[in-house]
Amino acid sequence: MEKRNSTSDFILLGLFKDTRPHLFLFMVVLTIAIASVTGNTLTILLIHQDSRLHIPMYFLLSQLSLMDLMLVTTIVPKMAANYLTGKKSISSAGCGLQIFVSLTLGGGESFLLAAMSYDRYVAICHPLRYSVLMNWQLCWQMTLGSWFLGAADGLMQAAATLSFPYCRAHEIDHFFCEGPMLVRLACTDTSVYENVMYICCVLMLLIPFCLILISYSLILSAVVQMRSTEARKKAFATCSSHLTVVGLFYGAAIFIYMRPKSYRSANHDKIVSAFYTIFTPLLNPLIYSLRNSEVKGAFQKWLGKCANINHE
Template identity: 85%
Template sequence: MEKSNTTIDFILLGLFNHTRSHLFLFIVVMTIAIASLNGNALILLLILLDSRFHTPMYFLLSQLSLMDMTLVSTIVPKMAADYLSGKKSISPAGCGLQIFVSLTLGGGESFLLASMSYDRYVAVCHPLRYPVLMSWQLCLRMTVGSWFLGAADGLMQAAATLSFPFCRANEIDHFFCEAPILVRLACADTSVFENVMYICCVLMLLVPFSLILTSYSLILSSVLRMRTTEARKKAFSTCSSHLSVVGLFYGAAIFIYMRPKSYRSDNHDKVVSAFYTIFTPVLNPLIYSLRNSEVKGALKRWLRKCANVKPQYT
């Protein structure tokens, strides 16, 4: 098979064909992407403007929204431009940037969700010691650590992936550059890299996931010891939104990065990648707004305030 170096542009075959049904799906996806950007931007705005949300819990939520906005902004505009213009090429630098950003945000979100589970554990199990056990200093350290670990993983995998020679005329049957998809095109033995990538995925996904399971096991134990039904409902309400986001995120990430090679297919990968890069980011603000009375209350206050502002005429 003919080899090619990484100075030649890659060709992204995309998610849609130029048919009427695919055009409709494209419009649906773009609508969801715009809703995702607006929803996460609204969450960020509410947390910034409302002093009631200046707590570690909502600061971590703001970082989750920021990661989701960045992911959608990195993937969707390029995909839309390729579909509308018919130009599907992407430079090696652009491809490497997409791999780096998607892995940075994926890894960072994994550790961020673990930090949020610790925050919920302290809030439910040790509410009186919350200011000490979940101080602003610790919150900032966990946030910076999440971004740093994600960036380290993204940089390593992007550099290693693009170091291989590629085959199949550099055609990528996907709508953005993703490390597991790109490795399949390599005209070289990638077994060592795939093993290393698998180990990285275990560390970046299963270690935080184990911490999340531990936190919620302790929370469940504490909730079951509560005497009143009202206290139990409040505890479950506090944690249910975060658990929903964890299930969505880890389900898609484990499917993409931790399946055996023999069980992978391009069509399945594209669908699941679309789910976690486009659909999950729009679900996060919906989950946290619809199931969080404080966020709904802040949104209503903000809308009333905007409605009461009268235009000034001179």
Template identity: 75%
Template sequence: MKIWNTTSDFILLGLFNHTGAHLFLFVMVLTIAFSSLVGNALMIFLIHQDARLHKPMYFLLSQLSLMDMMLVSTIVPKMAANYLTGNKSISPAGCGLQIFFFITLGGAECFILAAMSYDRYVAICHPLRYPILMSWQLCLTTTVGSWFLGAADGLMQAAASLSFPFCDAHEINHFFCEAPTLVHLACVDTVVFEYVMYICCVLMLPVPFSLILISYSLILAAVLERHSREACKKAFATCSSQLCVVGLFYGPATFIYMRLKSYNSANNDKVVSAFYTIFTPLLNPIIYSLRNSEVNGALRKCMGQCAALNHD
């Protein structure tokens, strides 16, 4: 079998064909991506501008919004350019950068979601000790650690994925460079790397997810013990929002990355990847804004100020 020159470009087959139905889906994806950027940018702006939102919980939420904005910006522009121009090539360097940023942002988001669940556990179960157990120092340390661990994993997977010799089939049946799909094209044994990647995914997915489940289980137990309808309502409103975000992110990500030697269902993988790289970032600000009175208050205040400026 002929080994393909790794200095040549990869070919991304993309998500859509040039048909009427797929053109409609493409426009819809662009609309969703743009809405996601606007929604998350608005969330960051509100958190930065409103002093009432200067709390660890909302700082972590702003980091989540920043990660979602960067994720959409990493994937969608290249996908759109390839579809509109018909040039589906991507350089090895560009492919490596996509893998690096995608893994970095995905891994960091896993830890940020775990930190947010811990924040809610402390706020609901130990409200008097909240300034100590969830101090700004701990919040900032957790945030930096999340970015660092995500970047370390992203750098490792990007470098390792591009280090393999590739065979004649240099076409990637995907709309962006994703490590499992790229490794599947290698014409050498990649079992060792796949197991290393699997271990990294265990650290990035099931471990934080287990911490999230423990936090919300403790919250549920504590709330039920209080026998207060108002406390239960407030706790469930807050926690259900975060559980929705967790489920929307961890479910598809686990489907893609927690499988060994099962990368052959390319069409299914593309749809699942599109869900958590394009659709989920739009849902995050919607879920948090609709179910959070403080965010809604900040939005109304901002709109009131804008209306007053226009009136003047």
């Protein structure tokens, strides 16, 4: 079988076909992506500008929004350009960049969600010691650690994936370069790499997930012992948004990276990938803003300022 040079372009078959129903779906997805970019950008700006939100909890939320924003802007513009122009090619460097960014943000978000669960644990179980147990130094260390671990995983897998020789038929049945899809095109035995990648993804997901389970087990134990019904409701309200985001993130990640190879389908992978790269980044700011009175208050304050400027 003929092999191609690793610097040649890949072909992304995309998510949509050239039909009217698919054009409508494309417009829906593009609208959701624009709303996602707007929502996450607004969340970052609100947290940055409102002094009441300058606490570790909201700083971590702003980092989550930044990761979601970067994910959408890395994937969607290329997908939209390929669909609108009909040019479905992507360079080897561009493909590597998409793999690196998506894995960096995926791994980083996994550890960031663990950091957010620890923040909730301290706030509920040790409220009087919050400023000591969740100080800014620790907050920055957890945030930088999340970015670093995600970047290390992304760099390693992107470099390893692009090091394989690829066959002449280098069409990727996806709308962006994703490691598991690209490896299928390799003209060499990739079983060792796939096993290592599988173990790496499991560790990147399960270690933070175990930390999240421990945090919420301790939170649940503390909530059960609370005598005040109002205190219980407040605790559950504080944690429900984060638990919803955790469920969305890990549900999609487990489906993509932790399924056995025999159960994988290109169409299913594309749908789930669209969910976590486009839809989930929109849901995250909505979940936190609609369930959080302080974020809603900051948004109303911002709207008030905008209204006063327009009147003037």
